Amino acid sequence: MNTVPLTSASDVFAWMDRALARNIKPGLERMEWALERLDHPQRRLKYIHVAGTNGKGSTAAMIDAVLREAGYPTGMFISPYVTSWRERIRFDGEPIPEESFVRWANELRPLVGEMAESGPGAPTPFEFWTLLAILYFAHEACPWFVVWETGLGGRLDSTNVVWPLVSVITTVGMEHREWLGDTVSEIAREKAGIIKAGVPVICGETSEEALSVIAETAKNKQCDLYVRDRDFAVESVSSDLDGHRFHFRNVYRRLEDLRIPLAGAHQLSNAAVAAMTLEILRQRYATVIDPEHFQEGLAKTDWPGRLEKVSNRPMILLDGAHNPDGMNALAETVRQYGDGKRIFVVAVMKDKDVRDMLRPIADLADLFVATQVGGESRSLPAEELAAELRGLSPDTETVVEPVAENAVRLARGRATEQDLITVAGSLFLVAEVRPMLVRTEEA
Template identity: 55%
Template sequence: MADATLFKTAADVLQWMETGCSPGIHPGLSRMEWILERTGHPERRLKVIHVAGTNGKGSTAAMIASVLQRAGYPTGMFISPYLHHWSERIQMDGEPIAEASFVHWANTLVPLIDEMEEAGVGRPTPFEFWTLVAIHYFAKEAVPWFVVLETGMGGRYDSTNVVHPLVSVITTVAKDHQEFLGETIGQIAAEKAGIIKAGTPVVTAVDEVEARRVIIDTATEKQSRLYLAGQDFHGIPRGSRDSGETFDFTGPFRELKGLMTPLCGKHQVQNGATALMTLELLRQYYASVMTDTDIREGLAATNWPGRLETVSHHPRVLLDCAHNPGAATALAQALAPYTYERLHLLVAVLEDKDATGILYPLLSLADTVTVTQVDHPRAMSGNRLGRLVEQVRPDIVPTQVPYPDQALETLQVKAGKGDLILVTGSLFLVSEVRRLFT
């Protein structure tokens, strides 16, 4: 296994990860630290913006990266999970990592992983392996000016939490992954706040009282300057359209009016304001140069598909990756400006998600419900999801269709000219359906 030419293709690497990595999620940083120490701590070379949060972290990271690129800074981005292709996880200036680079860094790391196992430290999880590849690729090959690094889950023991960032960002805190992060909002907030480093500025849009208190206390303990949405900075909605949101930004250093993000929903105004506050700190603390034009054009150019994305108009099909109750509530609120005659809900969820919490805010808007099952080992069966729909909304009889493509085809035939088909509940469902339009 220590052969430096072990892998020839990305498919070889991905197949190896199924057995060569330790399956599942095993919180802790010891495995990451063991490898990084032996490769000369490449993470210390990176200028990182570290982004955590239950919802909104991907959108916020994408907006930050887009503005930095528009300002002329070579920018890396690490996200999880991906929508369509494995290479989306690791991006340089919006372009996915090349297969040759991925294979090279996998071949570089595997001998060390074998040594780590022999030393009794264990083997990395798949997400840890992705993180290690990303760090080495950015530090030793791509060499970006900035890296926008999104946590996978939580913060304190997340594999990305080996960096010392320029700015730490916590978007929102809500219930998700409770089996790993804790059952209460306070416990989950404490895990997210684990990315706060001593003396490093922190930006947060968290508004839940208990979570906010935890973040404030952690920032105070770490002597980190905290910038709070609604107190230190504000995103003020000015208009919602199918093409995105218009808003004003006010912060401690300046105001910007008439900004536009192509990401739809008022929650994206908060994400946009959080991104702008982060960028302002790069300007103020680290003398980064970004003009107003860079900010406006960078925001407007943000590409983050699968989030309130319209992929068809005849009939209208809207995709959103909402996969927990908080995201589903935000989605339901974001639908308020939309006009339609009937709303057809196409939904699938994973077994370990709060399906009832996801369904509750959406079923009140639905005229028909179709349940399906995604191609994923943790997928909830259509039968079980259908029963949950009937429990939440007894007056609706859900239609069960085994495969997402068949479900969409059925709805496209059923939907009238003025109807809206909403596809949501899981990123994996959105991925499967979106492929049909690309």
């Protein structure tokens, strides 16, 4: 076995490419095997476990922001990232230091070798990240709370090895059918797999098909279930592309004049779920969160790449919408804004149901720029994406530019100051073009 220590993040990533499994492998046996040999470090921490088809990242970011505003050291584990790999694991809003990442990778390295040679098999990259986050939080950062986002589904997701204070399910939609099921009910059952006996559940999903499954699971496990628009709700005061002002009410009290700097009607639902989760922490676990902590924390929520406005003239929005529900939410917002042409710069992954995903924006665009994500083998080639777009909207001009940054430049060149450019279809696309756009806007 190679005993030369890894000394940089680059070393770790190169080793990960060699040592970790390449395919998605749902199941908890590898995580449970590893955690037993690590003496169960996950048991040292208090989790808020967040699952959902859409909205879980935004909801997690709001919960994190309010807890930190209230003075609680807070860790957050998310997937995927937008601006840097270090964002996956955060403590008090700061990404994991590279030296900490390297330290805990070296700690896990011999265990990974043992798993591959004589254990249940090499872990997947996401399992490795999950194990590293647990070690970092349990033994180094030591947060009071950890906001813990699932990666895929819930029941068999590698994050589902913790016993949380609160289980949160934001929404249920049709995504990852090859892993989660072909119906909303089947997917809801996978999401509901994070529900633990006696642990309160916050649910932002209101459709009867999904909610009935979640409610049945909560009842069987003797959990109190709090459902949006039944046990808690928001009342919109004002909305624009800079965010929302709203009031929040729940079974315990009412909070006035809250604000989030996140655009899109769906973010109001996410804010309601986040606020109710925080209320449960107050009521059940003696967590001190005053009204001003809600106000200040929510107003400071930072979640790039989700209907993020990065330019005003022309207006440019970045949105990581990558499934039909996400695209529907994006389309609803785009319809409300822009006095000129609507230009979409789009890239999608091969494993998506491309037509279903793009259908919500098919009739909105005056121009499509089809592109792809550089260095990402799962990205659908720009020419194939263009063919799909032309099939959906034959009367809309569609041009091809395989290099994502050049696609954005092309869109800007075709836009006037009154037009709206939307970059969407994948968080990988947003991550690739955002640095260029932010630099340009700041210059």
